[in-house]
Amino acid sequence: MTTQSEGAKKESSTRHPRARSGSAAWHMSREAVSISVPDIVKATDRQCLDVLVQVRFGSWDTVSCPHCGTVSKHYWRPLEKRWKCAGCGSTFSVTSGTIFARRKKSYQYILSSVLMWVNSAAGQSALELKRHMDTTYNTAFTLQHKIREALVRGYNVGLMNGDVEMDGAHQSGWRADEKRGKPQGSRPVQSDADPFALTEIMLTQTGKNAARKKAKNSGPINPEFGNRFPKDRRILFAIRKRSGVRGKGACATRVAIGLTETSPVVKAVLNDFVAMPESYLNTDSSPAYTELGKEFRMHRTVEHAKELSGPNGENNNQAEELNARFDRAEKGIYLNIEPKYMLDYAVETSFRSDTRRLPNGEQLKLAMCVALNVGESEFWKGFTHGHHRKIELLHPHPQPAHASGPMKGRHPISSANGRPPR
Ligand SMILES: [Zn+2]
Incomplete structure (x- = not known):
């Protein structure tokens, strides 16, 4: 025991002060990356379809009809890339009845978008995905939010x-209203101004003091000190x-x-x-x-x-x-x-x-599995046509929330919409 700790001491004195952590070792390993965007781009439609069928239904033999629920092999129509149900006769594709229903994009597009979203370990802005895929902001934004929705309804559940x-x-709830969509942090240069008047200048300059005070005092009551939280404060x-x-x-x-x-x-x-x-x-x-x-x-x-x-x-x-x-x-x-x-x-x-410690191919499959198995989008279907979610998902009860995005017909990137997108 003593020799071991002495050895560790000796080693630590010669080691780099920031030794490689377990997660760094994982991310540097070969196993951490099992699929890449070029892999998906090179894949044929059939290979992509195999992945999606496996993730959604388990296998080609256990396909479940989204219209009537019959589990069978069904009749595959290779030209349309759709099944004809052996039970009810309706046709459906691998994305029918999922958050990707009525998609216009190819399988490769969907898989590589979701892979890029998965690969961005801290999160991914819609603007970034827009650039990667050369698509519209709305397409990237709703795609990302549909994945989040699937996780809300299919992953964040159960005891x-x-x-x-x-x-x-x-x-x-901390000065967000005051800052949103406005240039920040300047006040006029006044060389001979009374230094004690600075605070006054600052407050009138922002011109938002009353609004800030109002926002600060309109939220729920703080159980610890009895004051009111800002209205946007959440736990x-x-x-x-x-x-x-x-x-x-x-x-x-x-x-x-x-x-x-x-x-x-x-x-x-x-x-x-x-x-x-x-x-x-x-x-x-x-x-x-x-x-x-x-x-x-x-x-x-x-x-x-x-x-x-x-x-x-x-x-x-x-x-x-x-x-x-x-x-x-x-x-x-x-x-x-x-x-x-x-x-x-x-x-x-x-x-x-x-x-965090799964290979990215497994992360992709897990995200797609949830995305293909929670039914159609309830929050984001028709978003770009002005259908916005009307509730905020709070505990103990959801509460009504206004649509906050740009109204139908307005350009989503216009600064007139309150703030530029990220
Ligand atoms: Zn059917």
Whole structure:
């Protein structure tokens, strides 16, 4: 034991101060990349179809008709690339009844777009995909959002049990309204101005003080201090199941959005995602978890003001990891995430985190499997024709949300739409 630790000490003194981590070793490995965009571009229609059929139906022999549900081999019409159902006689393609229904793009286009989306580990802006695929902004934007929708409806569902961590993180609602779509951070140069008058100049210059004050005082009540949150403030709840293997982190994740971190909201989230009587709960010392913790086999808490991990290893670091990942996606890629679609982005983050150590071909198959098995798009069908989602998916209840995108007939990239796209 002593020789080992001495050896480690010796090694650490000569080693580079930033040694390669486990995830760096993974990403540098040959196994991390099992498919590339050139692979898909070179593939024939039939090869792409084989992948999609396998991902959606399992095999060519177990094809399920989206019209009547009959599982059979059906009659394949190679020229149309459609089946004729052996049960009801309707015809359908591999994308009928999925989020890609009525697609105009080729299989290669869909697969390579989704692969590029998967490959962008922190997230991908619609403008980036637009450039990669040389398509319109709307096509790229709705494609990405349809994948997120599929994950919301097909991936972020079901109960978890075991050793579960939960944490709420404050998101949004911080000066976003004031900054959106306007030039930032300047005031007139006044060399002989009274330095004490600067604050006054600054406030009148922004001219937004009253609006900011109003926005600050129109949100839900902060349970901790009794003041009001800004109206766009949301809490992102991350619930993660520990893998139980040292160094492997979490193995499953659910996310939810609420207006406050209070016990009724936490209860609704836990009811949806955790089998409480057979699980262990790990949280920070927020009072929202105190009563609900009693419904678990055990409730361990860590006091974050004092320590990252308690004396017996109490921590919720896996949940914190997801929050950090979400922050990175927002700060680095999405810049300010609208509350209405916050859940969509959070689920994307949780998918990326859960699949972080899978080869990218497996990530692609998993994303496509969910995308082809949740039915047609409910949120994004007809988006470019002015049909926008009317609700924000919140716990405990969804709430009405206005369409926030450009109205039908307006150019989506026009700066008159409030802000330029990313
Ligand atoms: Zn049928």
